[in-house]
Amino acid sequence: GSKGGRPPFDPVLMFKILVIQTLNNLSDARTEYLINDRLSFMRFLSLGLSDRVPDAKTIRLFRERLTQAGAIERLFDRFNATLRDASYLPMSGQILDATLVAAPKQRNTNGEKADLRAGDIPEAWRDKPAKLSHKDRQARWTL
Structure with missing residues (x-):
C-alpha cells in the first residue's frame, strides 16, 4: 500500500534542476524562484505553467542524497562527457540583475x-x- 503524501518528483527533472543550478551558480531558493519566473527554465525542465515546481528544500535534499550516495560527481562527469562528445563546451555563468536607482x-x-x-x-x-x-x-x- 501507499504511504500517502505527494508523489515524488521525477529524478531526471531533479537532475536537470541541479544542472541549471550549477551552470548559473544559484542557491536553492533562487533556483526555485527562477524556475517559477523564467519560461526558458520551465521549457528546459519540460514544465508547464501549472505544473508543480520543487521547492528549495526538495532541491537541497535531492542534492544531499546524491552526494551521500557518491553519485553526484559521476553524474556530472558523465553529463559533461556527453556534452563534450556533442561538441558543446560546458561553462558556468551567473545571472545578474542590474537595477538603476534614480x-x-x-x-x-x-x-x-x-x-x-x-x-x-x-x-x-x-x-x-x-x-x-x-x-x-x-x-x-x-x-
Whole structure:
C-alpha cells in the first residue's frame, strides 16, 4: 500500500534542476524562484505553467542524497562527457540583475568638477561632513 503524501518528483527533472543550478551558480531558493519566473527554465525542465515546481528544500535534499550516495560527481562527469562528445563546451555563468536607482542631480561648480576628476575633494566640502556624505564622488555616468 501507499504511504500517502505527494508523489515524488521525477529524478531526471531533479537532475536537470541541479544542472541549471550549477551552470548559473544559484542557491536553492533562487533556483526555485527562477524556475517559477523564467519560461526558458520551465521549457528546459519540460514544465508547464501549472505544473508543480520543487521547492528549495526538495532541491537541497535531492542534492544531499546524491552526494551521500557518491553519485553526484559521476553524474556530472558523465553529463559533461556527453556534452563534450556533442561538441558543446560546458561553462558556468551567473545571472545578474542590474537595477538603476534614480539619484538627485549633483549641482557641482566647474571647479568642483575639476577637483573630482583629479581625484581630490573640493575645498568647500572638506570641513562639511554632511555635504560630503551626500555627494557621490565616483559615479559620473551610467550606461
